[in-house]
Amino acid sequence: MQTIVKAATEDTDVLIVGAGPTGLALAIALMRSGINTMIVDKLVIGQNTSRAAVVHAHTLEVLESINVSERLVQEGLKLTKFSIRDRDHVLVQLHFDSLPTRYNYLLMLPQDRTERILNKTLTDVGGAVRWGCTVEKLVETSGGIHACIETGQGKQVINARYVIGADGMHSLVRETVGIECTGGSYEQLFVLADVEMNWSYGGDEVMQFFSPTGLLVVAPLPAGRYRIVATVDSVPMQLAITDVQALLDARGPTHAAGKVTYVHWSSHFRLHHRVANQYRRRHFFLVGDAAHVHSPAGGQGMNTGLIDACILGRILSHAILKHSDDSYLDQYEILRRPAAQQVLQLAEQLTQMAIMKGLSQRLLRNVMLRTFGLFPMFRHHLEMSLSGLSRRTAAETKL
Numbered sequence: 001m002q003t004i005v006k007a008a009t010e011d012t013d014v015l016i017v018g019a020g021p022t023g024l025a026l027a028i029a030l031m032r033s034g035i036n037t038m039i040v041d042k043l044v045i046g047q048n049t050s051r052a053a054v055v056h057a058h059t060l061e062v063l064e065s066i067n068v069s070e071r072l073v074q075e076g077l078k079l080t081k082f083s084i085r086d087r088d089h090v091l092v093q094l095h096f097d098s099l100p101t102r103y104n105y106l107l108m109l110p111q112d113r114t115e116r117i118l119n120k121t122l123t124d125v126g127g128a129v130r131w132g133c134t135v136e137k138l139v140e141t142s143g144g145i146h147a148c149i150e151t152g153q154g155k156q157v158i159n160a161r162y163v164i165g166a167d168g169m170h171s172l173v174r175e176t177v178g179i180e181c182t183g184g185s186y187e188q189l190f191v192l193a194d195v196e197m198n199w200s201y202g203g204d205e206v207m208q209f210f211s212p213t214g215l216l217v218v219a220p221l222p223a224g225r226y227r228i229v230a231t232v233d234s235v236p237m238q239l240a241i242t243d244v245q246a247l248l249d250a251r252g253p254t255h256a257a258g259k260v261t262y263v264h265w266s267s268h269f270r271l272h273h274r275v276a277n278q279y280r281r282r283h284f285f286l287v288g289d290a291a292h293v294h295s296p297a298g299g300q301g302m303n304t305g306l307i308d309a310c311i312l313g314r315i316l317s318h319a320i321l322k323h324s325d326d327s328y329l330d331q332y333e334i335l336r337r338p339a340a341q342q343v344l345q346l347a348e349q350l351t352q353m354a355i356m357k358g359l360s361q362r363l364l365r366n367v368m369l370r371t372f373g374l375f376p377m378f379r380h381h382l383e384m385s386l387s388g389l390s391r392r393t394a395a396e397t398k399l
Contacts, residue, residue: 008154008155008156009156009157009158010159011036011159012036012158012160013036013160013161013320014030014035014036014160014163014164014320015040015158016037017040017163018039018119018165018288019039019043019131020166020168020288021040021141021305021306022287022288023288024121024309025068025306026164026287026310027122027129028066028125028313029065029066029317030313030317031125031126032066032125034317035316035321037127038130038160040129040149041130042130042135043131044131051267052111052114052301053109054106054109054219055076055306056107056204057099057387057388058307059304060107061392062192062396063306063313065313069103070317071121072107072109073115077107077203077222078107079107079185079205079206080096080097081095081205082094082096082106082206082208083206084208086252087209087211088254091210091369093373093379094347094386095383096387100389101387101389105208105296105305106206106299110221114295133149135167136148136150138163138173138176138282138284142280143159144161144283145159145161145164146161161283162285162316163284164285165285165290166309167289168290169272169274173286174276174290174291176284178281179281179286181278181293182275183273183274183293184273185273187273188214188232188233189233189235190229190270190295191229191247191265191267193228193239193265194226194263194265195262196225196228196243196262197223197248197258197259199257200257200258201253201257201258203226204223206219206299210362210366211250212357212359213251214230214354215229215351215354216229216251217229218248230247238263239262239263248260260295269321273293273294273348274292275292275340276337280331280332282323288304288305288308288313292340292344293335294347295348296347297347297350297354298343298346307388308336311336312336314399315329315331315399316329335396338389342390353365
């Protein structure tokens, strides 16, 4: 006779699927409020790569609510300058040290270090990621949501009041509830690399270069490293020193300004520009890349997700602790979907400017940027948009 083994069962208020920066921040926010929270990830351990590299001012303001801003600042590199250039020619020069915030800079910090700080903070509040747990199915019932999970010890069923999709662009949570993402894809591939190099421009400014062959960003990182971002048509699996050097030589300053000496890490990916049509359906929610994906131009992706997490954390905590009506939960989409649409528009504009191929288009773009860049109001608008401070709302601060 066949023995039937029942899957272990566990209850929780909130199940978070995905333990990237967004999922970690949400777990911290909920646990600090005393909410029973579980966070799982199919990876055996975290990504341990640096992908996102900047934390913006608005993000640091919001992260104060979960007590991580100071830790991030202690480990990061503060930069106050950002320029848009066409090779040797400066088109726009931005300065962040006059922003109306205590975080009046760009904080350069590789994502793996950001995740390490978030993981440590989660441990401090009594939480821990359950790594190596794959959510195979989500079933909604009148009493909540049953999550069927495959773990290293076998199958498990988690009964949750709410399930949060922090599981990236190919979100199982989003697919389960049938929410579509509106948008499109970029033709170009994006490459990232963290390198050591001799860079004659110094380590105090992020530089975005336009060139006929594509976009190039050079951004200083802590420990004397540099982040390289570029658009390409094709790329090897791993970038060699010669590959990164070729991008610098073809798109950076025409005089030999940089010599790459070591490549620590590289990656490539094809990006989309999409926003989920809904952020909430019944007791399912989407955050981070599950809700919005866009170009890395302007470094907005992880930042938008972290703010999603902190705001949803406040709303869910209030709803659970105060037994609020379900309509209270609608505030999350009301606050965060318009913000994502603004970020998408900003990243799209920066990307489209960078990938212009025609000579006449590029000349017109350069003239317009150089002209508008002379006006303080235009520069301030860009600084506020990139820092995220233009997307601060009164409703967000009152939660």
